[in-house]
Amino acid sequence: MTQTPTARLMDGTALARRITEESAEAAAEIRRRTGTAPCLATVLVGEDPASVTYVRMKRARCRKAGIESRQVALPASVTTAELVETVTALSQDPSVHGILLQHPVGPHIDERAAFEAIAPEKDVDGVTTHSFAAMSFGLPGFVSCTPGGIMRLLDAYGVEPAGKRAVVVGRSAILGKPAGMLLLARDATVTYCHSRTADLAAAVREADILIAAVGRPRFLTGDDLKPGAVVIDAGYNEGNVGDVDFASAATRASLITPVPGGVGPMTIAVLLAQTVEAAGRQLGTAA
Amino acid sequence: MTQTPTARLMDGTALARRITEESAEAAAEIRRRTGTAPCLATVLVGEDPASVTYVRMKRARCRKAGIESRQVALPASVTTAELVETVTALSQDPSVHGILLQHPVGPHIDERAAFEAIAPEKDVDGVTTHSFAAMSFGLPGFVSCTPGGIMRLLDAYGVEPAGKRAVVVGRSAILGKPAGMLLLARDATVTYCHSRTADLAAAVREADILIAAVGRPRFLTGDDLKPGAVVIDAGYNEGNVGDVDFASAATRASLITPVPGGVGPMTIAVLLAQTVEAAGRQLGTAA
The missing domain is CATH 3.40.50.720 (NAD(P)-binding Rossmann-like Domain)
Structure with a gap:
């Protein structure tokens, strides 16, 4: 016997859209006040089709929300040291406000070392140990x-x-x-x-x-x-x-x-919201 | 009606003694090979009687195990900045291998900021966010x-x-x-x-x-x-x-x-064991 669904749906698409609209407004306000748009760097290692798709989706959403994105594509053969160097450079680059390292990065790479090269104030994907501890201890930080x-x-x-x-x-x-x-x-x-x-x-x-x-x-x-x-x-x-x-x-x-x-859809919405928040802090427009 | 206790006791005193004996042997071996004994810096803020007692106990156990301890006692009026500076200096001091910041440090101090000034490789009390994340993700680090x-x-x-x-x-x-x-x-x-x-x-x-x-x-x-x-x-x-x-x-x-x-008793035993382990790594005698 088939039972009737009684649960109410939690509509992530609609909520994500609302959050993204708010992020777009905040991004526009930052641009108006500083002349600079929030910028997310996306780092992609290799050509895993799912990863390529995810990064493309994230960049498209950025564009729609008035967030710039800078794509860094590395060959699958990249070493841990090279990847860490790339991420460290982005951490130090003042024109980049958030960093997304798309995982998985490949079995030969020390993924944790690569994640840890992301500066906490740019860790808009919430993947560093610093961010994890902040979530765990109720400290300020990105989730x-x-x-x-x-x-x-x-x-x-x-x-x-x-x-x-x-x-x-x-x-x-x-x-x-x-x-x-x-x-x-x-x-x-x-x-x-x-x-x-x-x-x-x-x-x-x-x-x-x-x-x-x-x-x-x-x-x-x-x-x-x-x-x-x-x-x-x-x-x-x-x-x-x-x-x-x-x-x-x-x-x-x-x-x-x-x-x-x-x-x-919520995952990307939070990524965008946190990128805008990071940019606001780094550009000195945070409320 | 009184029931008979049936549980077996877990004897922390005996186990702690065994671990401490092993730490003492390892400390002696480090001293033999490098001419330097493992050294724990203890940082005490104010004169809270329980904290004073704990630190005294820990230092006494260090002494018995052949671990040097360096006591840093700060007045209750110390500021967060001063405490962070003190801990940072210990983190950079090559003659200190482990750092214990006795808490509580007082309500006017940002305890988290003080903890975070402990270098991960000297965090033998396992209080930094780095150590917490390492415990959580199964990465190397002190617990x-x-x-x-x-x-x-x-x-x-x-x-x-x-x-x-x-x-x-x-x-x-x-x-x-x-x-x-x-x-x-x-x-x-x-x-x-x-x-x-x-x-x-x-x-x-x-x-x-x-x-x-x-x-x-x-x-x-x-x-x-x-x-x-x-x-x-x-x-x-x-x-x-x-x-x-x-x-x-x-x-x-x-x-x-x-x-x-x-x-x-296990808490202190682990503190000593981790101090010796930290010293072994920093002095290059780690197995």
């Missing part, structure tokens, strides 16, 4: 874009994390771990699950707020959910499929993000 | 001493975190948060609870491994525990009392740390 987008979605839909059980499935450095830390900073009771979790279904069923960030298509289903849970699907797998089986989850959740159109 | 001591206790008593539910009650930057991250790095399913957790008893009852790090005397009791849980009491409250009611918890737990004599 990882996808977790930051998740928090904005929760806020936009009136979901108050304080006192709620939040369960994060996945523990990557740029998604699961910072998402949990941001929720903890907002007073959620946070559980991290992962591939070694013994009884995942039991843990997921505790979630008032579920963050699926595991990268496996339709890995979680409606049966796993506590009725009324808020479901954030941060997965994006082949065939435009999330980590959550949408059809079954939508019959149990109270709120759910679609894939595509949920978390995905 | 926060109390969480590091907890992990060594678990290892010494054959407690394997992988796949277990670990619940950390408390989320401070030097205890709860890093303890959870170290457990997550060892593949536990980790839940952070805190003052805003709605149903603390339910969350605590999920714990195969419970870390009490809340700083409230006898806050958790045996009734809260899952039978057979491993209970690590990192609390140390007035009257030598932990965060866990020992008498009742010892009738439910399988393993439990006493207070005193559990986590407490």
Whole structure:
């Protein structure tokens, strides 16, 4: 028997558009006051088709929002030292306000060393250890874009994390771990699950707020959910499929993000917003 | 009706002694090979009696282990800028291998700024954001001493975190948060609870491994525990009392740390071990 979806959709596309419009206004204001537009440097290593597409999308969104972007494309054969040198130069270049190093950068490269070459004040993608610790300790700094987008979605839909059980499935450095830390900073009771979790279904069923960030298509289903849970699907797998089986989850959740159109667009929106914020600070126009 | 304690004690005093003996041997070896003893700089602000006692204890243990210590005592009236300057000078001083900034440093001081002035390679107390991120991402670096001591206790008593539910009650930057991250790095399913957790008893009852790090005397009791849980009491409250009611918890737990004599001695042992390790690296004798 098919059940009727009862969950309300969390429309990431619409919210991202609103945030991007605000960023475009702020970017225009910076340009008006300083003569300089915010500038994001994008660093791409190799020609991985997904990475090429992501960078192209991000640059197109920048352009629409009045943010300049400077593309730095390096061959797949680049060494860690060369990549670190390139990123360091961008960190020191006053005409660049934000730096995006598109990952993955290739297995032969020390990705962490490359990330750490990004100056904290230009880390608009929130990938440095400095940014992670700032998120964890509630200090000023930029957030990882996808977790930051998740928090904005929760806020936009009136979901108050304080006192709620939040369960994060996945523990990557740029998604699961910072998402949990941001929720903890907002007073959620946070559980991290992962591939070694013994009884995942039991843990997921505790979630008032579920963050699926595991990268496996339709890995979680409606049966796993506590009725009324808020479901954030941060997965994006082949065939435009999330980590959550949408059809079954939508019959149990109270709120759910679609894939595509949920978390995905928010990631870029936060990247743009943080680039404009970084530019405002560096150019001395920050409010 | 009084129940008989059935839990096995985790003897932190004995384990700390063994680790300290190993550190003393390693310190002697460094001295033999380089003519220089490992040196820990301790920075104390003001005259808070507990802080004075802690620093004195740490220095006494250093002495016994053949580690030199250099005491820097600053008046309570010191400014953030002066404290940062002092710590920065120690970070640059090649005769100092490790730095301990005793906290609290006073409400008028930006403690985070002072911590961040500690060079990562001398952060033997594991308090910098760099060290926190390293713990979180499984990168090389020093751990926060109390969480590091907890992990060594678990290892010494054959407690394997992988796949277990670990619940950390408390989320401070030097205890709860890093303890959870170290457990997550060892593949536990980790839940952070805190003052805003709605149903603390339910969350605590999920714990195969419970870390009490809340700083409230006898806050958790045996009734809260899952039978057979491993209970690590990192609390140390007035009257030598932990965060866990020992008498009742010892009738439910399988393993439990006493207070005193559990986590407490381990903290200093890890501090000494990391100081010797730092000295070995800086003096070029690291294995």
